[in-house]
Amino acid sequence: MKTIAINQYGSADEFTMVDMPTTEPQADEVQVAIHAFSLNPMDIAGRMGALSSPFTDLWAFPLVLGWDFAGVITKMGKAVTGFNIGDAVFGSAAPAHAANNGTYGEFITVNTKELAHLPAGLSFDQAAALPIAGLTAYYGMKHNLKLQSGQKILVQGGAGGVGLFAIQIAKAFGAYVATTASANHRDLLTRLGADEVIDYHETDPAAVLHDYDAVFDTVGDIDTGLKVLKADGQLATIAGQPTDEQQHDQQKKVAFQFTQGSSQDLADLAQLVVSGQVKLTVATLPFSVANVIKGHRSIESRHTTGKIVIHVTD
Known part of the structure; x- marks a missing residue:
């Protein structure tokens, strides 16, 4: 799969396109084809080497960053319930995800603790802006x-x-x-x-x-x-x-605050968006190294309003 990764900690210029193998889901996990992911200040800290355990316990280079995503389930572990292959979903990767299992790529494998179904009326790009x-x-x-x-x-x-x-x-x-x-x-x-x-x-x-x-x-x-x-x-x-x-x-x-959200919390939050009670302020950019660099620099400038979403595929 195509990923946007770093080979060492440093500035936003470290990002490059890297081909990596996908991760097969364990019994309690699903594999998701990513349609969109969003950028967070935590990503900046990760890129600069400012995060520590437990975030970095499974990290190595090349490293794929990112936690927020929305997409479609492509594979499922045998113990997963409540979801099916082909379901549109959104959620957040585990804080301590493996080096090749961040959201800056075409696939991710996650457990379902912070995974919710994409409701009608919410796009992949919008949903990717919600989790963190x-x-x-x-x-x-x-x-x-x-x-x-x-x-x-x-x-x-x-x-x-x-x-x-x-x-x-x-x-x-x-x-x-x-x-x-x-x-x-x-x-x-x-x-x-x-x-x-x-x-x-x-x-x-x-x-x-x-x-x-x-x-x-x-x-x-x-x-x-x-x-x-x-x-x-x-x-x-x-x-x-x-x-x-x-x-x-x-x-x-x-x-x-140590945030410990659930799938139900994500679902409730999504309904606030669908009902119009929460309006999203989102800037969407196509999937490319240049746009991830642009997004990171924008967040680092501290003048970003709302969320930056990277659109991977329709």
Whole structure:
């Protein structure tokens, strides 16, 4: 199969086209012909050699990166239930996938823990944008913060890939949503449902927001988030490790989020998209080395809004 791989850690220029054998599915796995995959900041870290165990336990060069995908099942292990050959699916590869079993290629072999059927009304390109960023936000709202209708939440970093999902999912749950972003993102975030957009270049969020039930931090500014919370509020961060002092701030709860989503969570998230409650901001590029390099550079610039998807095949 054709893959886009690296032969050493380094810059985006390390990517090259490499032919690799496909991986046969084990009893609890399926093989999927990839129609689309998306790029994530985690991919950048992997390319630069900044990830450690367990991510890198099975890695060697040439290395195929990537976790998010959508495609069609081509082979199945004998213990798999709930799926059939020919099913359109989307999901995420295991964190510690083998070196030749990332998503930057034509096939991937995965277990079904984070695999869901592609619902009618959702394209492969759209579905490939959901798993890591979307599931991170969904898990945060539903399982971690347990957000309820009528509560107030601050999403720090609303214009990023996870932040865009978090704003819309929080609104779908019935919350009042404030977010931080640059001024040039205000119109987009307002259209997506944010009740309040604070330009962090001009205004300290803690100066204008008070007594919030929850904070979802995607930028690593835990101190500001804690100041916004009410006494028994809760903060979840995906961008920093809380200090001992931050973890003992009055009755406030603060913790790093370890996302442990499920197939059902993916299916529920997809339905939010199909129903129009979550709108996707996706830039789609054809499958090529040049476009993967372009996508990585765009993410590294920190000016990407939404998700970058690489379209492999129709």
